[in-house]
Amino acid sequence: MQETVSTEAPLIPRAALFGNPSRRGAAISPDGRHITFLAPLDGVMNVFIAPRGALDQAKPLTHETKRGVPFYQWAQDSGHVLVGRDTDGDENFHVHAVDITTGHARDLTPHENVRAEIAKLSLQHPGEVILSHNARNPQFPDLYRVDITTGAATMITENPGFAAFAIDDDFNVRCAIAFQPDGSQITLRPDPASGWVPFLQFAPEDAMISGIEENFAPDGTTLIRSSAGRDTSALYRLALDTGEQTLIAADDRADIGGVLVDQITKAPLAYSVNYERNRYVALDPAVQPDLDYLDAANIGDWVAQSRTDDDKLWVIGSNADTAPGAAYIYDRTAKSLEKLYDSRPELADAPLAAMHPVIIEARDGLKLVSYLTLPKGSDAATPGRPSRKLPMILLVHGGPWARDEFGYNPYHQWLTNRGYAVLSVNFRASTGLGKSFVNAGNNEWARAMDDDLLDAVDWAITANIADPARVAIMGGSYGGYATLASMTRNPTKFACGVDIVGPSNLETLLATIPPYWESIRTIFQRSIGNPDTADGLALLRDRSPVHLADRLARSLLIGQGANDPRVKQAESDQMVAALKAKGIPVTYVLFPDEGHGFARPENNIAFNAITEQFLAAHLGGRAEPIGADEISRSTAQILEGADTLR
Template sequence: MVDLIPRAHLFGNPTRYGHQISPDGRRLGWVAPHEGVLNIWSAPIDDLDAAVPVTTDRRRGIDAYAFAYDGRHLLYVQDADGDENHHLYAVDLTTGERRDLTPIPGIAAAIVGLSRIVRDRVLVAINDRDPRFHDLHSIDLATGERSLVIENPGFAGFLIDERYAVRFAFRNLPDGSSQLIAPDGANWKPWLTFPPEDARVSGAENLDAAGTALFCRDSRGRNTAALTRIDLATGETRVLAAHEEADIGAVLQDAETHEPVAYSVTHARKSWHVLDPRLTDDFAFLETQGLGDWYPASRTEDDALWIVVARADTRVGEAAIYDRQAKTLRSLGSARPELEGAPLAPMSPAIIRSRDGLDLVSYLSRPLDAQAPGPLVLLVHGGPWARDSFGFDGLHQWLANRGYAALSVNFRSSTGFGKAFLNAGDREWGQRMDDDLSDAVAWAVAQGVADPARVAIMGGSYGGYATLMALTRNPGSYACGIDLVGPANLETLVRTIPPYWEAMRAQLHRAIGDPDTEEGMALIRERSPVYFADRIKAPLLIVQGANDPRVKQAESDQMVAAMERGGIPVTYLLFPDEGHGLVRPANRLAFFARAEEFLARHLGGRCEPIREDESAGTSMQVVREG
């Protein structure tokens, strides 16, 4: 019998992760616990034992940060209990002083740009004037003095150069297309338009340092998004890179010129491709180091040192400093060293053919002692404009260790596989997107992996919606389901999106339906699981964060009420101090303890007894026990 991996080793706080190197190469930063809460730490690169926490949050934790180019400040963002109204803070690494650079109640701020030229200032988007649209402000890092760069009259965002000058703006049109517009005196003029079918996979990325060329991801005239270069003076467009099966993924830029020097492509697995021959030896060396689907997470301004992160199915986020001249890797350790030597399960990519001929890139992990067929948990990613990929996955490892096969499926609407695949999900929420999930289960049964009587479905956000919809649409197919912050009513979902999502409303209507039209409203009602709750036969666990600004608590409340009216059992867990997902470790562990017991009861897998520390410190409220 395979040893049980403690839940805390999979879902508790990591030891350290999120490494970044300062532009001058003198300091490292990372995320690690401080008094049990994740905070930002920093140390001189030549004396990591001198590390100190530069933030000291004692509640929710902080993990999003960046070094400024001035060699003195570290910037980070933080919200309140998951409300996503982030403020931007600066830490003086010399004095330790911390300041809120955006001390305005009720706003959501975001870093737009850090410049090698304007080193003493940061460009920030703030929605204080109009909660729907973010204006651009330049903020002095030392004094906090804020100056308006440009008001936002209703655009999705701006494209700036290194001097913080606005060169273009992004505008979403009512038909779902996106447009790049250029300043024209006091007005704006259309410069480049991506039609609705291209808008979600195409767009302008960045300018070169000279401001003479624009780099885009562009699927116009092709299926997958290519990397292109547009000469701003002549309009000449060159395709720099393209792939037949997948969109261009991450792009590395030259630190000085901002020209692309390498790019990745991810179909079933990630591959890197070099554009600049100066990097050929670097990528050749790193590919021989057994790093799995690795990626460069951070680079110095002179490009001499990189932080690279190994990402393999049984290797947990191990970071290292790569010295390009010496061709050496200096390990910074694993995010979860307690898992070294644990019985981790390998992950296998699989291509599953949908009933209408689409290739669904999927990932399967099976128990090490699997005796097929056995219980299966179908994991549905959120978004839906996102994707699953190869690498260490805590959910897969948890499930496989407990005796379940774990299957993640990139259903239609997932990103990275071209516009035809993504657009195939438009107006197919809860229909063909659900068919893809059913087809994946049928594949697992046909492969001898899954016992059709012991299949569960589980997901968060869109994955939570898919769970609810699958249980109403295919009530006999699943033994149970777990919905984490999933919408139940698409009308209330669309009508209550955060105000700063206003610019993307047309794309939501294109995908879901427009509730202000008779046709759209009919579609929305047909695809909203709250109206079909009486069809559910399988046990259901619903989990919600009370502060979620995207999928509000009312979504889960509606679903639970509908099930109560029908006399259908449901368990409802509410977390008052969480938003769109569970961040606090005590809450994560409390949820996974309940989820593990739930799956064991209905699928028959193994269950680690709930430890005392897993029930301490959580805010979890059991609103209903079904």
């Protein structure tokens, strides 16, 4: 039995951290008259609408009864909201247009097994939308111009094999993007005589972080991001007739992030850069007072997540490490900020812990931007350093082409509240930190990418943060793979591990990617390994944890969604079967109504309840008892290891 972790902080209920938020995802109608947001209706997240300034009059606009709304967006006519919907996490999204007056919902993509996305909305065509969907060809979605009121649809571009399109405000398809077998990215434009003609190319090392923007200006230019000739991705203005590029903004630490543009002229007004923290920088002096006001408002890192057509009102989303997200209306004329809501008001007095950005040096000198959170009060004498060594969770992000960021993180808060230090590491291949960093992960799954994680753990041990005998590894998607890979590669490094929807066999992972990812298959092959070559196939097999199952020496918990289109259930099934064949115990929880992760709060809470008991047994942390119906209210099927949870 492990040493028990003590802390004076009261236990934060799992339901308060992982249940439905009271509200989230606020947006303002283009005309500024209405506010929408997601909120629970009979326990399921739905779109609500209210007059601006009267949120107490909010009423539901959608009526989902099982699975919450995954995404929504205002149509430019201010009379409809476009709402996404899939079935049990299968990611075959349909787009529905909901009339805000009548509540009538029309499926704009009424096809079987279709995956649809909103491709373009425009002030110039407020009653229409460009949708992309793959009804014709599952691999390559076409573009359709759709009347939002009637649903009448006309194909405007048939996709011959491209990864994406760029569309201007008059709904002209100006460019297409394609990835070549060598990993390079080509931008093409339509030519009446020759079809699609290449006019811009990014080398393989630049392709992941470079590309054209959908900001086609009346003067014949657009914006692009490019790392060509430099390490981080910079913002340029591209002359479409000559190809001339003019540098607008760059940062040597990180790629240019979000870009705020004028909605008519498409001139860039400001950009953001996220190294340790996310910060906006003005390009147009007219927005400098707005940035100054919002930076001084003490709301944490912020983003303008919705704007009116006249750009006088912004919906601001805030993100602070010890305050779950809030939303505000920012009036640019009055320079005033009106809070719309706190997403989780029940956590207002909870003992949330501060997050500390840290830069950890990998063994080859690469700088790893990381985030450490410690149990409340454990570092009272020296912030960021506990008074004694703690059990620690290495929490690995998914992707791997994503990144960890500063701000409120429910997993950090949950686990630190239970007595653990939590460390999240932007290992090589993480995005936003330049092309050298992202490309350093090529062919390095379960090698240098794992070394980065090991180096971060060793840093925490050397700094007297982590007890080396009580370190766990946990993550979802790529983070789940990293858990399996590191526990088989380094059998005694971790006391236990939690794999959530992680691939175990890279060969079968690549063989079963969703059909709509076919256009980016070369990215996977260049980064992970090419199964069409003998060396590539050998690499994939060598880096697949399923083939190393007999090396596993510590306890493992696996969670999987049965409808996952990205990491199929077979990935977890294979690993469990391999472990059973070697007589190695494993706990395996399957959710038949989930996909790539656990979207339904009942399921997420159930899996986290199981995880909490699992971690407490192996690391000695605190655990909230499992409620009488906490598992039964979910769809959890404990296929292996049920006896270990009693």
